Amino acid sequence: MLSLIVFDPNYFLFVGPFMLLALWAQWRVKGTFARYAEMPLRQRLSGAEVAQLILRGAGIHDVSIEAVPGMLSDHYDPQAKSVRLSADVLQARTVAAAAVAAHECGHAIQHAQGYAPMAWRAGLVPVVNLMSSAALPMFLAGIFLGWTGFAWFAVALFGVTTLFHLVTLPVEFDASARAIRIVEASGLAVGDELVGVRKVLYAAGFTYLAATLVSAAELVYWLLRSGLLGGSSDD
Ligand SMILES: [Zn+2]
Numbered sequence: 001m002l003s004l005i006v007f008d009p010n011y012f013l014f015v016g017p018f019m020l021l022a023l024w025a026q027w028r029v030k031g032t033f034a035r036y037a038e039m040p041l042r043q044r045l046s047g048a049e050v051a052q053l054i055l056r057g058a059g060i061h062d063v064s065i066e067a068v069p070g071m072l073s074d075h076y077d078p079q080a081k082s083v084r085l086s087a088d089v090l091q092a093r094t095v096a097a098a099a100v101a102a103h104e105c106g107h108a109i110q111h112a113q114g115y116a117p118m119a120w121r122a123g124l125v126p127v128v129n130l131m132s133s134a135a136l137p138m139f140l141a142g143i144f145l146g147w148t149g150f151a152w153f154a155v156a157l158f159g160v161t162t163l164f165h166l167v168t169l170p171v172e173f174d175a176s177a178r179a180i181r182i183v184e185a186s187g188l189a190v191g192d193e194l195v196g197v198r199k200v201l202y203a204a205g206f207t208y209l210a211a212t213l214v215s216a217a218e219l220v221y222w223l224l225r226s227g228l229l230g231g232s233s234d235d
Pocket of ligand 1: 103104107171172175
């Protein structure tokens with residue numbers, strides 16, 4: 001039975017194409033970022049300076065800007081009220097750096113304005129973490145107790161995970177939309193720079209869409225597998 005689930009060709013048939021899509025999206029965002037990391041920003045502002053200008057312009061004075069290790073590890077931490085920027089963004093005076101800095105400030109503005117999907121997303125984080133940490137023990141228990149129980153657990157896990165990804169989409173797309181509006185209105189990026197900002201943020205947005213599709217495909221697979229969708233289980 002173990003071989004049935006571990007080497008189930010249907011799994012790769014269902015989930016495989018979306019995993020390839022997600023890998024392609026990751027590869028593309030790195031490529032697009034690298035391309036516009038070569039394009040200097042005419043205003044000669046670093047990512048940190050772009051972030052400072054945007055936050056101040058939005059009337060936000062209690063959000064710090066900090067360095068974070070890694071590549072494309074940039075994020076906004078709502079608990080610490082901190083925009084965390086990687087070295088390629090913090091100090092770089094490029095179109096790619098401005099795009100990412102503006103996007104993270106978009107999250108800070110969402111937070112300041114009480115943007116609801118951001119709170120929904122934060123509420124789902126502990127649930128997803130708890131269920132993910134239960135996945136391995138459940139998998140091992142499945143070997144001894146039968147696959148049906150594990151399949152149901154997998155349905156619940158991927159149901160919650162898919163919901164998390166779905167709620168993440170408006171948060172990410174809205175942060176990018178805010179970023180593009182602000183850099184355009186403020187003249188931080190103009191002409192080909194603005195095109196670059198859009199391309200970097202669209203490529204980043206697509207990785208979230210691809211991750212959602214992977215999760216939804218996993219959910220559909222386990223729904224079929226558990227017999228909850230489309231007929232009986234094969235256990
Ligand atoms: Zn984001």
